[in-house]
Amino acid sequence: MMYIYRAKTIKFKGIYDMAKRNVSLKDIAVACEVSIATVSKALNDHSDIGQETKEHIRAVADKLGYHPNAAAQALKTNRTNNIGVLFVDEANSGLTHDYFNHVLNSFKKTAEENGFDITFINGGKARINNMSYLSHAIYRGFDGVVIACVDFSDPEVEELVKSNIPVVTIDHIFYNRTSVVSDNVNGMRELATYIFAQGHRKVAYVHGAGSSVTQNRLTSFYKTLQELGVEIPDEYVVVSPYRDTDAAYEATNKLLDLKEPPTCILYPDDFAALGGINAIRQRNLRIPEDISVAGYDGLELARRLSPRLTTVVQNSEKIGEIAATKLIDLINNPKGTLVEQIVVEGTLDKGESVSNIIKI
Amino acid sequence: MMYIYRAKTIKFKGIYDMAKRNVSLKDIAVACEVSIATVSKALNDHSDIGQETKEHIRAVADKLGYHPNAAAQALKTNRTNNIGVLFVDEANSGLTHDYFNHVLNSFKKTAEENGFDITFINGGKARINNMSYLSHAIYRGFDGVVIACVDFSDPEVEELVKSNIPVVTIDHIFYNRTSVVSDNVNGMRELATYIFAQGHRKVAYVHGAGSSVTQNRLTSFYKTLQELGVEIPDEYVVVSPYRDTDAAYEATNKLLDLKEPPTCILYPDDFAALGGINAIRQRNLRIPEDISVAGYDGLELARRLSPRLTTVVQNSEKIGEIAATKLIDLINNPKGTLVEQIVVEGTLDKGESVSNIIKI
């Protein structure tokens, strides 16, 4: 696609030409006629500084417009109060990845509430001096790192995980590292069981492939239906990436072209389901009367479609929150805390897109 | 909603108990039997170090697993290679804000390609020692700051914008600061003109309110239709926040309940349009035969709905990219670069949700 943009350049002179030197402890020290050490202690509320001195120093600091210098603090204390976020998904959708940005948003919120900032760890490919993930993390001095949705088989990821930087992984379990995962096994079990209960026996599965998340779901799908006595033929399982409506569209067409098409199709996520829905509607089939569909994720989108999408709503907020909490625990108490593996359950949203086809 | 989660705690001992001291220039210096200065220069490829010395030092640095220390570098050079991102939207949707996360994703990409990292500037409310935006930016020493989608009347934002930190604002123009804005005026003009050409005269507008973005659109909407000789009664304009499907649902119902309901409704964004669509469908009205709708933003969602949504696709990728480029220009050349105000045009996607109602 061609993009046009007009630019009108206003001929202002540059405005950033004043020498910038921020006020430092030293400035406060001379203003108050005390030592730098005293200023530092006063601002950090140490007990060995007199009350009136503290108040005076703080007042002067305020008046002078003092701001602490994160770099200097970090250099001295080995703490940055900064958390690295590593996220590289297969589709490279980055921040536009629906599920992830919900998780991250909640992670960010709790991290900030605890005084931490968030910085992205970017790939080796993009950087000028191309560092590995671990190099980047060491370089920035992150107090901890959260890893989500990446290709966990990437050796660079493994290197990072095995380092001595506190790590929490999301939706993937590493031995001896704490992780927060969505309960895909039970989620899929619930969904499959519900679909079975609605009378469906010919159930197809559009598989998101790639990660342990989708692998868990697929396994759970097979297992659940097998326990219920349903056989899934191989041609009922097709692959299509996360959030890829085009691929889901193709996959759906393939399924509908089978001699014996399924009565229900499961998609890797709600958005991909849209692609499937388009394919189905294009054939003038009705949802759910002629064919049923189900998504996954439980984004708001699912509730806004008509018919409302049957889906498993993942508790992305809770996942982000717990991940942040646990990571901060780890940071503040590196030797004390135990390694935990936390499973966050989702809930089935029955919606309206899976019909009851039990013959009466 | 009640959220359940199970946690199984694996009783591993803490693993982060090894003392971590990263290898420094000094370590390399003693290993190579040269001075620290020489090591620094060698690694930074200064011209006054011999070729073989450089190579040797680099080899040793590699072997020892050296990583530069961002904090120390920042302290010394007053450069952090880090850009602050300020983003607070009305709805507090944060990273889940569709349009913004597209812009940010693209911004992030170009920033990283130029060796910059990205850190969020968070609100005063969330932080423990609640800093203003500017304080936070100074504290972290951001080389530059990008501001998007915030409440630009917030005095804290103004304080930041007026500081001597290089700033680029997105979708809002400040005097004497460079900005990148989506062309909402022309976008809305195109959309309104198209709708008019399709024969619609009773056009309602669900107004996103709050920002200059939506204000520009509203103004352009009024202006365009007035120029075309169409009068918009006051009750055709109702307010509903960005991306709020529930509010859009309500707003739509209000519009449909009018004695003389509109033949076409515009929404502040594609997602909100979904809420409207639900309200319409609930009354068994067909889109676009009985009533037409249009969105804004041009997210992929719009193309995946059926009927495909008529919308204005904003060039979010380009906006992010330009914002990053311009900000980096400003950072690298603070006194030389001019202040620019860049307008990025969008394109009308006619979709299928606005019908032609011209009587033949």
Place this chain on the structure above:
DNA sequence: TGTTATTCCGAAAACGTTTTACTAAATCAT
């Protein structure tokens, strides 16, 4: 051979903090 460039490297200061060890003064107990 003596002078001047050129090449390569080092000493040391500085960036803004925090923290340890210490001192001087004030308070207390006896």
Place this chain on the structure above:
DNA sequence: ATGATTTAGTAAAACGTTTTCGGAATAACA
């Protein structure tokens, strides 16, 4: 009044860099 303790503050080192100013050795030149 003496010694012991507490209180309030300071000096200085250290964190890991970068950079300025030289300085010594070597090379080039007359």
